[in-house]
Amino acid sequence: MSAPDLTRKTAIVTGGGSGIGASLTRALVAAGAHVVCADLDLAGAESVASAAQGLGSATARRVDVTSADEVQQAVDAVVAEHGHLDLMFNNAGITFLGNTEDLTLDQWNAIIDVNIRGVVHGVHAAYPQMIKQGSGHIVNTASMGGLMAAGLMTSYVTTKHAVVGMSLALRTEAAAYGVGVTAVCPAAVDTPILDKGEVGRFRGRDFYLEGQGIKNPVDPDLLARRVLEAVAADRALVIEPRQARMAWRVGRLAPIFVNKAATKFIAKQRALAT
Template identity: 45%
Template sequence: MPSSLSGKVAFVTGGASGIGAALSTELSNGGAEVWIADRQIGRAQELAQRLRDGGAKAHAIELDVRDAAAFESAAAEAVQESGRLDYLFNNAGIGVSGEIDSYTLDDWNDVFDVNLRGVVHGIQAVYPVMIRQGSGHIVNTASMAGLNTTVGQASYTATKHAVVAISRTMRVEAERHGVRVSALCPGVIRTPILTGGEYGRINAPGLTSEEFQKSWERLRPMDADKFAERVLRAVLRNDAMIIVPGWWKVWWYLERLSPALALRVSKMLLKELRKMESAPGTA
């Protein structure tokens, strides 16, 4: 990882597992001081200790991104101790999979509270700090689901489209303050989010978590550590849209060039999903 991360201070939400843990580790490898923020404080502490054992500066801080006041307090603590915040990785997320007719209101709210309001809370807590500094970079984790029609996970898709929109607008507005903003749109990465994450779930009675995970394997998931290395290179380039693995851009281009064809592909994918749910022996 390029040395330009050396001496920087990064705050990573959802930093104890999956993409967040991989980013925290790679940031640390690049010489950054890392704040690992997560509801799973035990895991965050374990990762922070592991990084410190390797000679890094790492902190674990308990944070539920759904709580705006808690986010404000956590950001303030990081600034007080570290002196500044150079990077915010607004990364915490959950998923609820299943068709809309399987949803409850709680399903919508749970995903919106973490994936969308959590990002907004991060912006409200950290953006003013970066404006005062005259520098900083906010990286909001969206998804390829935020760029494409994605069946079987409407709540997740809705939040990720919103995160892309916020990021693109904010990138233009923040430039005058010296603050950079990027939207991170992962393809399929081998992490717990594929089956909802620690706090998500699958609303598909015919599928177990193992079978759902197996279905994702057909899309060639990238290992999280390899993903994090490529992402941070794009962050250092100040890319507006960070799509990793790069071949997923094909689906983004298809959505933009031929929305009708993209819808037909989505119908085919939904048909396959329904076939899996109804297949004998899947329950």
């Protein structure tokens, strides 16, 4: 499928200063959209926005997704300038990796605030505007961790399951208003998140790749293109790469087998970390 034409479309990408968000910003600008690259790290967002090339344009904005007011202000600013908001990418996220008993309540609260409430704030701000204009698309970045479950990333899996459930439920409501909803569920993506959020002695990158049965992480630019194709086709889920789609199907058909395999993998990881 060729890249969609997004000329004169407007978009907000949270977590746009790095990783998947940066790739989405670049892909949107290349497709002709005007993009607000929103991130807590304003310098990172400015760097991405200034480097994006294409028929569209990008501006940077500092947005803390844990603040409903800041997310609402970003949406209001786009509508005030352009009269509409066409695409809302709720992409900002964090992760913690390690034994669940080692997680502090502060860490639990942080990941819930960003990964769940951050998406809720984006939906709460953008969805009423899209209903009003009778069009639009909301894209929520989840993870394979939102479709399948494995230990040592319990807090992350919890939040991403919530994002998938929210997206699929909202999709059934939003269709009546001409609004689409898509959940993005990639396996390990080659972004800085693979090397962040480690708890204890567990190493993120190797854990994510081995645990998801892939040799190489997903290229974020390729993922961004797949996401825009999915939006154009109004697909409910984006699952990348092919091995991830196969694993998801196996998990649906044989959940007990997958649970046992995950339990063995966790035991191996704990032994390696001691």
